[in-house]
Amino acid sequence: MSWSLNLYDWLALSWHFVSLSLLTVGSGSLTTAPQMHHYLVDTRHWITDVQFNTSITIAQAAPGPNLLYVALLGWNVGLATHSWTGSFIAMMTALVGTLLPSSVVTLAGTRWGHRNRNLRAVRAFKAGMAPITIALLIATGWLLMGPYNRPAHDWPLWVLTAVTIMLVWFTRIHLLWLLAAGALLGIVGLG
């Protein structure tokens, strides 16, 4: 890639992330990933397929919010400027663009909700959403098990998941120990 980014490109890059910010709802930081792929890879050819997939994999494997894959996408776009400064600015453009609109809406919304927390409608909303929130957590865990869908081969991983559920539910063992044990079991050949 021998081109660089002009002013119009920078504005387009910012606007792309700003415009998708409010569409990310729930735990799905990845819900807008298909649109980003379409724009950054297919339309503008700013990054490759491999760069896109690697960004998502690394952000998911690393600690911290998965949303940071957006920062990596920005970083990769910025590599075209052939300078660390350019990459850094592109990364921050993507991250701030993604976070700013949603944060403003969230702050305004939750301030209103907190001021009116004694309103029956607000209390009813929170009470009604509680079981749905629980169900979404269980469903998210279930969906994470999606790739392990060959019972004959994957049953040890299912056992691992079941044991983890019990340990989280009934003990206060530190979560990092569980993840470390998981990593270790993987290295010695489970799954």
Added chain:
Amino acid sequence: MHASPIDRGKHAGRARPGSRAELFASFTWLAIQGFGGAAPVAQRELVERKRWLTQQEFIEDWAVAQIMPGPNVVNLSLMLGDRHFGLTGAMAALAGMVTLPLMLVLALAIIYTQYGHYDVVERALHSMGAVAAGLIMGTGFKLFGTLRNNPLGLPVALVLIVLTFIVIALLRWPLLWVLLGTGIPASLWAWIRLSHREGKGGQ
């Protein structure tokens, strides 16, 4: 929440963040532990360790964080920071959530382009995925306890859980429609029950 004597007793054991720096540090620590799903860590840190929230408040705040645009754990950090220290508190908590993880992710990306594709790394990540799934589901089960005081009533709450699980996990309906389709009837039912309980004179 109406401040019944029981409620006040429950809040007696609760702490609050002492400064913006503490918010920054706590959310940095929380973020660093959050492999593949932040809910388990957020519940552990904010309810069980820091006691900034009761179990009941956690599930309510998490529900709101979920509904708002943006990733839910980021929203939760904004909400808690804002509640205790206003806008600057929200920014401190958000900065804690993002700064160190961003540096880590960037370092990993640079390393990965040099050394990626080791088989051992793949296998470790694979079984960590199974643990992460268990962490999230276990946290969901742990929060069942909060449903005892829910005005919906336990049977209705359990039916809602099963129903929502089926449409999301098995039928794979889009989240937005599920939230509208189950959230609105559930909230209406809670409103009816609350009205009933508190009489027409309530708010």
